Amino acid sequence: MKKKLIFPISHFYKNINRNLCFCFMLFVSMFYGQRTTIGFYSGSSVGYNSIYGVNTPNTDLLDFNYNSDLTFFENISVMNDGDLSNFEFFNGSVFGIRVNLPVIRGISIQPEIEYQQLDFNHILYQNGTGVFNNLNFGLSGLEIDGEYKIANYFWRTHSVSFPFVVKLYPTKNLFFQLGAKFGFLVRAEESRTLAKFNIGDEYVDYERISWERTVYDFFDSNSIEDNHGFDINQWPFNWNTSLLMGLGFETKSFYFSLRYNLGLLNFFKEIDNKDDDFFDNYNLEIDTQIYHSFDPITPTVNNNFKLHTIHISIGYHISD
Numbered sequence: 001m002k003k004k005l006i007f008p009i010s011h012f013y014k015n016i017n018r019n020l021c022f023c024f025m026l027f028v029s030m031f032y033g034q035r036t037t038i039g040f041y042s043g044s045s046v047g048y049n050s051i052y053g054v055n056t057p058n059t060d061l062l063d064f065n066y067n068s069d070l071t072f073f074e075n076i077s078v079m080n081d082g083d084l085s086n087f088e089f090f091n092g093s094v095f096g097i098r099v100n101l102p103v104i105r106g107i108s109i110q111p112e113i114e115y116q117q118l119d120f121n122h123i124l125y126q127n128g129t130g131v132f133n134n135l136n137f138g139l140s141g142l143e144i145d146g147e148y149k150i151a152n153y154f155w156r157t158h159s160v161s162f163p164f165v166v167k168l169y170p171t172k173n174l175f176f177q178l179g180a181k182f183g184f185l186v187r188a189e190e191s192r193t194l195a196k197f198n199i200g201d202e203y204v205d206y207e208r209i210s211w212e213r214t215v216y217d218f219f220d221s222n223s224i225e226d227n228h229g230f231d232i233n234q235w236p237f238n239w240n241t242s243l244l245m246g247l248g249f250e251t252k253s254f255y256f257s258l259r260y261n262l263g264l265l266n267f268f269k270e271i272d273n274k275d276d277d278f279f280d281n282y283n284l285e286i287d288t289q290i291y292h293s294f295d296p297i298t299p300t301v302n303n304n305f306k307l308h309t310i311h312i313s314i315g316y317h318i319s320d
Helices: 009-029 072-080 278-283
Strands: 037-046 092-104 107-132 147-168 174-197 203-208 214-217 240-250 254-263 291-296 308-319
Touching (some): 037 254, 107 278, 174 254
Antiparallel strands (some): 092 107, 107 147, 147 174, 174 203, 174 240
């Protein structure tokens, strides 16, 4: 009579656990150990320019209008000339304090405190019919299928965020980073500009109509600002929430990081009181430099958007 082969379940699971441990140790051995460090970083926000599009507003992160009449180096120079009609390579700044804490070999976590200042354009749309002060504007991309670009704003924002990043080290100095950040605007400055478009509906230039600014200050409880239906008791900006991804390089004292910030929440939040809704008022603030009159047609276009930025930063840290 043949003996029946008995394979204990406990032995089976023991082999699985042994194999899993081996694979885990093999994975970890591919990475390098790191030190605990504390330091700071500073850099520039790259490429977030204007918000515009054909029929629907959109966010253009890297939008550069290369001018064939200029040399290569002249085109490079306009990347930081303050004229947001072109791609602004550096249109903001970032400063942060960070702590790098190793978890296991080749993996660390990095909590941060970050301040960011960012400049960008916001072009508003609304369905309607308009009579132009200057007919050239009416023939140059201001109206597409009944949807008009009714106003253009220049924004300078100041925000404080708390990033949390997981870092993986495939080599001793190179790392990949993935995480998220959560924060809020502390100050936003808004001023009107005059946007110009060509017949292809391309945004080609802008100029400041006035240097007067509307200032939203989170800590100014005595502010009397009341434009665009904004009630001072209701902060009109959402929390600053983004996913983070990128790579970097660090030594015992030097830190370099290239990071993409993918915004998750809309820049504006909607006012609770729908009779005094932020978007209804904001959308209908038409540019009198362009329009003699403008009759809106419902529905109001929601001109909200999400912020997407690229950070290039360098820093210094002290390690154990």
